[in-house]
Amino acid sequence: MMEGRPVKFRLLEIFAEKGHLWNYEITDIMANEYKDRKSKYGQQATNWDLIELAASGFIKETDASIDENKRNGNLLIEYGLTSIGRGELERLKNTISPRGE
Amino acid sequence: MEANANYDDTKASMVEKINARRKLDNKRRVLFGYAMALFCAVLWGLWYIPGDMVWYLDPFVTMQAEITAMTGSETTSFMVFAVMITGINALLIVLTLCIWNLFMGKFSEMKRTFKEVKAADKWYFLAAACGATAVLGSFMAMGFIGAAFAAVTALMYPVVGSIVSRTWLGQKISRRAMMGIIVIVLGGITAYVSGFIDEVSSGNIPVWGFIGGIMAAVGWGFEGCFAGKALDVSEPDVGLHMRFIFETLIWWVIVIPILAIAGFPMFDYLGMIFEPTMLTVLIMLGLTFGFCYVAWYKSFPLIGVGRGQAVGSVYAIMAVVFIYMFTGANPGWLLVLGAVICVIGGGLMASEGSEEISSLRETGAVE
Numbered sequence: 001m002m003e004g005r006p007v008k009f010r011l012l013e014i015f016a017e018k019g020h021l022w023n024y025e026i027t028d029i030m031a032n033e034y035k036d037r038k039s040k041y042g043q044q045a046t047n048w049d050l051i052e053l054a055a056s057g058f059i060k061e062t063d064a065s066i067d068e069n070k071r072n073g074n075l076l077i078e079y080g081l082t083s084i085g086r087g088e089l090e091r092l093k094n095t096i097s098p099r100g101e
Numbered sequence: 102m103e104a105n106a107n108y109d110d111t112k113a114s115m116v117e118k119i120n121a122r123r124k125l126d127n128k129r130r131v132l133f134g135y136a137m138a139l140f141c142a143v144l145w146g147l148w149y150i151p152g153d154m155v156w157y158l159d160p161f162v163t164m165q166a167e168i169t170a171m172t173g174s175e176t177t178s179f180m181v182f183a184v185m186i187t188g189i190n191a192l193l194i195v196l197t198l199c200i201w202n203l204f205m206g207k208f209s210e211m212k213r214t215f216k217e218v219k220a221a222d223k224w225y226f227l228a229a230a231c232g233a234t235a236v237l238g239s240f241m242a243m244g245f246i247g248a249a250f251a252a253v254t255a256l257m258y259p260v261v262g263s264i265v266s267r268t269w270l271g272q273k274i275s276r277r278a279m280m281g282i283i284v285i286v287l288g289g290i291t292a293y294v295s296g297f298i299d300e301v302s303s304g305n306i307p308v309w310g311f312i313g314g315i316m317a318a319v320g321w322g323f324e325g326c327f328a329g330k331a332l333d334v335s336e337p338d339v340g341l342h343m344r345f346i347f348e349t350l351i352w353w354v355i356v357i358p359i360l361a362i363a364g365f366p367m368f369d370y371l372g373m374i375f376e377p378t379m380l381t382v383l384i385m386l387g388l389t390f391g392f393c394y395v396a397w398y399k400s401f402p403l404i405g406v407g408r409g410q411a412v413g414s415v416y417a418i419m420a421v422v423f424i425y426m427f428t429g430a431n432p433g434w435l436l437v438l439g440a441v442i443c444v445i446g447g448g449l450m451a452s453e454g455s456e457e458i459s460s461l462r463e464t465g466a467v468e
Contacts, residue, residue, distance in 0.1 A: 006213045008334050036209040052402040056333045064119045075122040095220045
């Protein structure tokens with residue numbers, strides 16, 4: 001329903017559909033769906049959107065790990081949708097315009 | 102047995118490593134939020150220079166003289182010009198943000214947000230209306246009293262922002278932040294008293310200037326909260342652009358045409374703004390305010406509306422310093438004292454640990 005709509009709308013929907021996801025899984029999904037999220041810069045932008053959604057309280061960290069493949073050991077975070085995130089997604093679903101209009 | 106102990110040790114060291122890394126990432130994020138709020142403060146302080154200069158440059162001096170001659174009231178002339186310059190300010194920022202979003206590769210997201218504007222249109226509109234009130238109030242305070250007074254009196258806006266973001270957005274506010282708010286109010290009162298003494302001793306009480314100061318504080322305080330609501334579902338640069346497009350529409354589709362129909366020369370002088378000095382001042386106006394807003398909106402999702410506004414309030418010191426540097430105008434010690442007290446209050450609000458602001462509101466359970 002939210003494919004091709006503003007990034008934060010789609011991110012909430014992905015969490016609602018797929019449950020808990022790691023940040024690298026989300027950046028991969030978004031890179032496949034959104035042309036402007038394919039590049040390294042685009043993937044960083046998606047990561048940033050996740051941080052903002054977490055600050056808004058719509059998603060919350062459920063697990064964390066260290067990326068052993070990277071020399072500096074980046075932090076990997078798994079997020080899950082919160083109840084206020086679910087509420088926001090339902091609100092958005094009621095406001096978006098139907099496809100093809 | 103030994104293998105189990107080794108496994109437990111490895112697990113404990115991994116948890117330690119993750120916690121240390123998370124702490125570092127969280128600290129970096131909050132620091133970036135504060136850096137953005139500070140960057141906003143510097144540009145905001147600079148904005149008062151071109152904001153003050155436009156009042157004294159042609160074609161706007163001639164425009165004000167024409168309105169004064171037409172209505173016989175200097176107050177009306179000042180008010181109409183304040184509306185005009187606020188409208189120009191909004192339009193310039195829309196242009197600045199077009200360049201910025203093009204450079205940042207945000208046009209695709211802009212298109213998507215435009216199509217789904219219904220999802221946050223009332224928040225963009227309310228943020229735009231409150232922001233418009235604040236900028237108009239600021240221009241009124243600058244025109245009727247002076248740039249330093251305008252800068253310092255608007256300082257009370259984090260107080261409004263914090264109270265509204267707590268009661269309505271449900272964002273957390275600690276005891277330390279509350280203390281900061283009280284200190285800022287004391288600073289704001291000192292600044293107001295300073296303006297009052299100056300004006301009363303000169304035998305002139307520019308009521309509209311004081312009202313402008315209050316409009317700025319209340320308008321910006323509310324704007325931050327409505328913007329916070331809009332940014333929950335939009336990308337900050339794009340959300341900001343939408344907010345200024347809404348403000349531009351308010352001025353150029355509603356208010357300015359109404360004033361033109363009422364007989365004021367709103368469009369007569371626009372063709373003359375392409376004179377080099379005027380154009381330079383207007384470009385400075387757009388660049389300083391545009392990028393100050395970019396930084397301001399970036400800080401909100403990272404450190405919260407109350408803190409973003411509190412750190413941003415350092416702009417008053419910047420403004421007082423820049424005004425002194427560029428125009429030589431002495432702001433008076435009481436005004437400087439008010440600004441310093443406000444900034445101490447902002448520092449108090451900003452000084453809490455980054456862990457306390459990892460999530461800005463109560464989230465409910467994770468599914």
